[in-house]
Amino acid sequence: MHPADREMFGAQAAPALRQAVADLSWLFSRGYARTSALKLVGDRHALTERQRTAVGRAACADENLAQRSRHQLKPNTMRDHEVMVDGFNLLVSLEAFLSGGVLLLCRDGCVRDMSSVHGSYHAVAETDAAILTAAERLQALGIRSAHWLLDSPVSNSGRLAQRLRELAEEHHWPWTVEAVFNPDTVLKEARDVVVISSDAAVIDRSERWFNLAADIILSQSRPETWLVDLQHA
Structure with a gap:
């Protein structure tokens, strides 16, 4: 902060x-x-x-707002879908949520944090809780499987990938985890899966996407939640 x-x-x-x-x-x-x-x-x-x-x-521009809305799936339509998760994008937002960091309710309904992962990431006290929070909601949504993508050039991405795999094995979650050079490119080109991200560049190119961070944060408000509403002027 x-x-x-x-x-x-x-x-x-x-x-x-x-x-x-x-x-x-x-x-x-x-x-x-x-x-x-x-x-x-x-x-x-x-x-x-x-x-x-x-x-x-x-x-965001009106055109982008309309396009994101058209391609966004609702919670009650997520059952049995395979999802592809923008790993750092999701977990950093959930870490901020759990630690009381600044969160922004944006014009497109996404909740975005004020952090940035530029070449370096360090697990924090809230990391495991963020993973568990995401997993609990994914299970409740009834997804078939999740493929997590992490940025391989970011330091400690390998350690985070291993932790995701350990927790998935321990809890029998239907997850796979991969560190790739540029997850954004993979996510933008993904077909036949639902993309989970709040990255504007990613969701503007996604055929189907789900707003998981906002879905969790807006439904699980905590006393320490610091959400700045920038959606409504």
Whole structure:
């Protein structure tokens, strides 16, 4: 957590952040380039760099919003499906949820965190709990099997893959786990499976996707949950 998060994402900052998301989405919908549009909106609302990152993650063009909605599956349609899981994307969000980190309810209904995995990942106290939370919900949804993908260039991806395999074997979950160079490419090209991710670039290319992080977080709110609603201006 950033030392200034309470100020940057507290109740007093939320109205400006929501308006910034609405403004940025309006610009995206009219073809403005991401970098220039985000600078324009960020300067207008006097946002910090971390707030600009949040607004950028929460905003999307009307066209993308409609497309994501069309291809998104609902919980009651998940039974017997095979799923492909964007591993770091899901687990880091669930770790933030369990530890009380900042979470963003975005325009497309996804819940995204403020973390970033750039070449390095370290398991935290909440990692096993995040895996178990995901597994419990996947079982409740009645999925047939899950294939987890991790980024092989990220440090400790091998250790996380091994932990996922150990827990799957221990609990008899129908999971396979693979570390690949670029999971995004595999996920975007996946067919005949349901993709589990909140990565905008991935879900914009997915034939079918499921919003598992939001499904869990919005239904299992905890006292320490810190969810900033940027969906509704």
